[in-house]
Each structure stands twice: as structure tokens, then as C-alpha cells.
Amino acid sequence: MTDNHSFLEVKDLKKYFLPRKTIPGSNTTPVRAVDGISFTLKEGETLGLVGESGCGKSTAARTLLRLESPTSGSVHFKGKNLASLSEIELRNLRKEMQMIFQDPFSSINPRRKIGDVLREPFAIHGFKENVSEVVIGLLEQVGLSSDYVNRYSHEMSGGQLQRVGIARAIALNPTLVVADEPVSALDVSIQAQIINLMMDLREKLEIAFLFISHDMSIVEYFCDRVAVMYLGKIVEIASIEEIYKRPGHPYTEALINAVPGMESGQKKQKLKVRGDIPDPSNPPQGCSFHTRCPLKEKQCEEMEPTLKEIAPDHYVACFLKEK
Amino acid sequence: MALVGESGCGKTVSALSILRLLPEPPAKITSGEIIFAGRDLLSLNAKQMREIRGKKIAMIFQDPMTSLNPVLTVGEQLIETLLRHKSLNKKEVLKISAQLLGKVELPSPEDKLKQYPHQLSGGMRQRVMIAMALACEPKILIADEPTTALDVLIQAQILELLENLKKETGMSMLLITHDLGVVTEIAERVMVMYAGEGVETGATKDLLDSPHHPYTKGLISSRPHLGSTREKGQRLTEISGSVPTPHQRPTGCAFHPRCDWSTEQCKTKKPLLQNTNQNRQFSCHLQPESI
Numbered sequence: 001m002t003d004n005h006s007f008l009e010v011k012d013l014k015k016y017f018l019p020r021k022t023i024p025g026s027n028t029t030p031v032r033a034v035d036g037i038s039f040t041l042k043e044g045e046t047l048g049l050v051g052e053s054g055c056g057k058s059t060a061a062r063t064l065l066r067l068e069s070p071t072s073g074s075v076h077f078k079g080k081n082l083a084s085l086s087e088i089e090l091r092n093l094r095k096e097m098q099m100i101f102q103d104p105f106s107s108i109n110p111r112r113k114i115g116d117v118l119r120e121p122f123a124i125h126g127f128k129e130n131v132s133e134v135v136i137g138l139l140e141q142v143g144l145s146s147d148y149v150n151r152y153s154h155e156m157s158g159g160q161l162q163r164v165g166i167a168r169a170i171a172l173n174p175t176l177v178v179a180d181e182p183v184s185a186l187d188v189s190i191q192a193q194i195i196n197l198m199m200d201l202r203e204k205l206e207i208a209f210l211f212i213s214h215d216m217s218i219v220e221y222f223c224d225r226v227a228v229m230y231l232g233k234i235v236e237i238a239s240i241e242e243i244y245k246r247p248g249h250p251y252t253e254a255l256i257n258a259v260p261g262m263e264s265g266q267k268k269q270k271l272k273v274r275g276d277i278p279d280p281s282n283p284p285q286g287c288s289f290h291t292r293c294p295l296k297e298k299q300c301e302e303m304e305p306t307l308k309e310i311a312p313d314h315y316v317a318c319f320l321k322e323k
Numbered sequence: 324m325a326l327v328g329e330s331g332c333g334k335t336v337s338a339l340s341i342l343r344l345l346p347e348p349p350a351k352i353t354s355g356e357i358i359f360a361g362r363d364l365l366s367l368n369a370k371q372m373r374e375i376r377g378k379k380i381a382m383i384f385q386d387p388m389t390s391l392n393p394v395l396t397v398g399e400q401l402i403e404t405l406l407r408h409k410s411l412n413k414k415e416v417l418k419i420s421a422q423l424l425g426k427v428e429l430p431s432p433e434d435k436l437k438q439y440p441h442q443l444s445g446g447m448r449q450r451v452m453i454a455m456a457l458a459c460e461p462k463i464l465i466a467d468e469p470t471t472a473l474d475v476l477i478q479a480q481i482l483e484l485l486e487n488l489k490k491e492t493g494m495s496m497l498l499i500t501h502d503l504g505v506v507t508e509i510a511e512r513v514m515v516m517y518a519g520e521g522v523e524t525g526a527t528k529d530l531l532d533s534p535h536h537p538y539t540k541g542l543i544s545s546r547p548h549l550g551s552t553r554e555k556g557q558r559l560t561e562i563s564g565s566v567p568t569p570h571q572r573p574t575g576c577a578f579h580p581r582c583d584w585s586t587e588q589c590k591t592k593k594p595l596l597q598n599t600n601q602n603r604q605f606s607c608h609l610q611p612e613s614i
Contacts, residue, residue: 052474052475052476052477053474157565159565160565187329187330187501187565187566188329188501188502188503188542188545188546189329189541189542189545189561189562189565189566190565191545191546192545192546192559192560192561192562193561193562193563195547195559196558196559196561199558214474214475215475216475217546217547218547220547221547221559254476255475255476257479258475258476258478258479259475259504260478260479260482260502260504260505260506260507260508273476273479273480274480275430276444276446276447276477277474
């Protein structure tokens, strides 16, 4: 690792999508899916990225892995700027950064045997020796027997397939895994199995995770720190302990409150949020959350708050917290 | 009342059977009775059934986009329901439709009537579905995973709306869900289903505080909950294996291959539903104290 730089450092990353030019004079305002996010990730650390659908969390993940090219901003991984790398250099680095997807049925080729699916990363990166044994070892690591090598994806359940997805992600010993809603397509009893598996692997292989989710209860369970995203921006970032005890942003508080409670009888004073997430091609002026915020003040409509440190390593973008 | 269980456990099929909405054949209600207001719904003919469906028992579905007609405006679809069951003229119908949309807290209901489903967000569409279901003031509302396709904040809004409407209209509600958290928010009683059968029934608080069936217990503890006294690196309690397919249901107790407490008896003999005090029912060979 090179000095000064963290393991992963994302600076002011932006990704805009331009609408396709269909009719002359039609709407050409870009969709600001990711609008200037910055964060760092230490080696072996797990950062949760939470927000509602359409807030840009998946785009953020794909852009930082350079599956999408960023509009602007930089991503430094182990001190290397991903934007400056050539195709070959980038491919070499890809070994170390892997991804687990939400829907295992659509992310695993239905026409290939599981063994072939797992052999592919080795083929791409030019490993030829003992691949078959390694593949069986991988399957065992994720709790599947070696018989699965000859199966196809339709012969397996969602939970089993997600295990294959995880096996594929850890095949080349990555140091960073981006998991995009890895359990939200699964049944409750299977979710626990997959979360436990990822926790075991994280410990054993010392992987840093970027864990994307909309479920605040799973994030609390799995992550060390959380970044909350709203309309392409990070509105709050802090450690798990801090954010659940003292949520700084009204949006974070609403997200935590919205988790249907298991503790019967104990109804808290809930912060109520009205309406839907606005159109990201036309975000509101000022603080992007003001249209739904129950606590908004006049200045929220005019000026945009920036991230400020309200406690050690606890950053919030909200005017109310600046007082 | 809520029905809880994992995918493939038969929750939706139960609900569809109540409304006799399953295509027959291939589906066939092989036995049992569905008594509604003193009449067995299974003995009714198609016409009588249509009078019940929508008017007395209404249903809302999981995915509001696929259950609304994309080529008709919201207004046209609402009016269809109203005209089908009530004798009203066009002017009255429009007024009632707008009122209905107001009732489900949609902003500017008059404009919404002229819009198509694709112009609305997921939460708004689900509100439209609820408005349609409420059009004839049903006695029972069956809600099949009404919030599963929605974002957490919108889910909270819809649940609150359903709860208020229930209080206001006094209708009964059958909520189908896989999320025990949603159950605690809204249901008074719960039935937990596994592999096509109800394995435990009881009052919500009672059932969650002291589950009698190992499956219920597993469902409760496999879910991380907020603010739990969390220790770093502590694992979630998991239920091993996965739900059996309907073709290969195990013998004896359907849950025994996944159960931590299963005995020889569980493999061969099917446990019967037994009653305990306080309207609790469960089907397990073991004593509740031993799990």
C-alpha cells in the first residue's frame, strides 16, 4: 500500500446519464444519478450504503468499480487512480475488486454449469493449474457440496445460487467486495444464512465490503460504518453505533423509524416523511430533501447544506444540525 | 389477521382460493369450507360469487404496476369497479372516484383520475389499488404483500394508511406477508404457514413473545432487529436448509428436516393442531417449553 492514500478513496465522484436524443428539442437535462460523493474505506472495513431505490447507490457502486465510467471525480484504490489505468492494468486490478449482485438468477448464466461459471474468473485471469480442485474448494467454502459443479442454475434455489455468486466473487481472493443488495431477493430464513456466510468469509479472508442495502436492520448488523444516500448525494456518514444512537439527518432518522418494529408495544415518536423521492433529473433547489422533510426551514429551500462534522467522524449535511 | 410465511408456503394460494380466483382446472379446492356471513362460498355459482368478489371481499396485490391496466386511466379503472357493483350515473361516479382517491391521501385527486398508471410512482399506484378495493366498502380486505415492492419509507406510509382505513371503516383485513415486522405494526392475530399448512396461530404479541412452534421461533430470531444488544461479529440464528417444494414435501412433520429439535416421531407422524389457552393453536409434537 502506498502512503497517504487509504485503501479505497472516492473523491467527488459524479455520474450523469444523458437522455438519448430522440426528438429535437426534447428534454436533455441529465439524470444526476451520482452527484459528487466522497468517502474512504479502510482495509477490511465494511461500509454500508443505504437509501431508497433511485437514490444512486447501485450506480455509485458500479461507477467506482469502473463498470460505468464516471462523469467526473476520482477513485483511488490502493493508491492507484482507476481513471488513469489502461485496460490491462485495470483488468489486473479487477482481481482484487469483485461484486455480488442482487438477483442471482439473472447474474448467473443459465446455460452454463455452475462449475463453468466458477471456472470463468480463472480463465479470464490466466490461471490454468488445479482449477477444478480450486472450484470444488470454493463451493465447499460457501457451504455447497461438490455435486453442484454439474448443475445448472434452474436446478438450484435462490439461496444456493447466491452462494455461487459469493463463491465467484471470492474466487480470486479479492480485497474489496461490493455487495449490491445481496439478500433482498431472498426469503427471511435464507437471508440469515447468507449474512452469516458473508460474515464468516469476511473474517477469514479479510475482505473489505461495500454493502448496499435499503434495510437499516441488516446494515446495523453487518456494517462498521454507514453512508446514507439521497438523490445522488451522501447526506450522512458515521459509525454504526453513532448513527443509530444519534441520527443527524432527518432522512436517516426516518429510515431507521420506518423499519417495522419487532418490539411489540413500543411505539416511538415517529418522524413522518411525506411523498416520494423527487425526479433525479430535476432535483429540488436547496437541500434536496426539503420537499419531504418534516423539519424544514426557510433556508433549506434556498441553500444547499454541505457535509459538516458534528461529532468525531460523524458527518451530516443538514442546516438544523449546524446550530 | 395476518398470514406469514416464506415464498412457496401457500399464503397467496389460500387468499386466492377464498375469492375463488384460481383457474379451475388445474387448480381444485379439494376439501374444506369457506364460510362468509353464514354462506359457504364454495357452494355459490359464478354469478353469486361475482357479487361477493370486489363488493364484499376485495383484494389488493403485491405489484401495483402489473395489477393495474396500463392502457386505461386511473379514473376509467375506478369507475369500472363502481359501475359494476352500484347503480350510479356518470357524474356521481366521478365525484365518488375523486373522493376515494382523497381518502387514500393522494394529492390532487381530480388530476390523478386522468393519469395513466405509468405516470404514477409505486406508492401512488398502491394507493390507487387501495382506493379501488375500497370502492364498494368491502367487509373484508385481502392484502397480498401490499408493501413488498415498495421502498421502506413508502411502506411505512402505506401501512399507516391501511391501519387508519381499517379503523375508519371497520372492515376486517387479511394481510399476507413474509415480514414479521410488518405483522407487528398492523395485525392483531397471526397465522404462520409452512409448506401449505398453518403451523401456529395466536394473538400477535403473544405469539411473538412466546413462539410454540420451532419454525415461528426460527423466523423471529433469524431477523436482525434494530437496537438489539449487538455484539460485534455475533452471528444470526439461521434456519438451515430451504423450503421444500410442493412436490417433495417430507413425511411426518413438514418442518422436521430443518428443525433443531426433531425426533424420530417427527419423521413419521404428522403433528396435529392442538389448542392451548388464549386462542393459541400450534402443530408440534414437542412441548412449547422444550424449544
